[in-house]
Amino acid sequence: MDEKLRIESRLAQIGSQEDPATGAINYPIYNATAFRHPRLGQSTGFDYIRTKNPTRSVLEEAVAELESGDAAFACSSGMAALTTVFALFGQGDHLVVSLDLYGGTYRLLERILSKYGISASYVDTNDLDGLEASRRPNTKAVFIETPTNPLMMITDIEAVCTWSRRHGLLTIVDNTLLTPFFQRPLELGADIIVHSATKYLGGHNDVLAGLIVTKGTELSAEMAILHNSLGAVLAPNDSYQLMKGMKTLALRMERHESNALALARYLLEHPAIAEVFHPGLPDHPGYDIQKRQSSGNTGIFSFKVKDAGYVEPLLRHIRLIAFAESLGGVESLMTYPAVQTHADIPVEIRDAVGVDDRLLRFSVGIEHADDLIADLGQALEAARTELEEASAGTASAAE
């Protein structure tokens, strides 16, 4: 497609000019697992579904272009994408990884990859001295999430890439929370992007998918071998579903961003709330870096209630907002990281970053901000009343 088109146009047009035979506006779902060869030694470019499928290829080409990469690989989940990327490493290799990490990635590294002799150090990747201190002779790559989830810590991607290039390390970025609409780490020097496309790219809480994007011919060729060999590839129906979601990414991200900021500002003023973690608020420590390296903010943020006693009634009283364990969809979801997404991370690490029993994560959907504020407001009020009644009850019982 025309490279000069703006990202909104490229998103809306994914796959729409790829089927000249029929002119289909939406690229068809090719469910074929095998492709007829015209004759010995000839191929249409498609042989067997795991290696290449037309529907998946259209998705992959669009994603490579959106992320400014050389190749993209669609996987059956974000975890499948991460597993495929980590298969670049082997016995004796060491990785430096963002401290406030997605729980599933931590579990993959510690429960599975450790068995293959791959080790990881968890550090604040925005502290270059700390990065340097964690580097070993066998370090092969730096893996970052920015913003992190749930604490929204920001890493300076360009600074990390400069440092890792100097030491011959790969830089891998999990770009799930911002998507290429707001942030393109390959343009800032990264080598590999990973996505849980289950989140914003799919956007409707209805498809499980992952993506890998690579920069460089050699790395792209190596990743193609891993993708095909491990076989955790995305099915044609899901590839279609994901493309359909991505067509509205620009509109959704703009609304997610403005809604999340509105809700964060509301909670900042609320008497029951102790802290709000949102990189779009000017007193957030990562505000300047975030503004420089991204063109917008994600739709998730987290906050701490003053009293852990608020958590249970709050989650019981929210109505429009669902108490559920994901992010990035059009529907607003609230998560309790300490017992859900981050349960597999040891308490010491959780405490070090601040994932405690007062922290809630909010994936703000595209509903009207006023309705979300009203729902949160009534749930906080109901929680406050219950807490007061409970403490009055304890006080009278003690008398």
Ligand SMILES: *Cc1c(COP(=O)(O)O)cnc(C)c1O
């Ligand atoms: C959800 C998520 C993953 C895992 O992706 P799945 O699609 O659930 O397998 C990885 N990284 C981040 C940041 C995520 O939010």
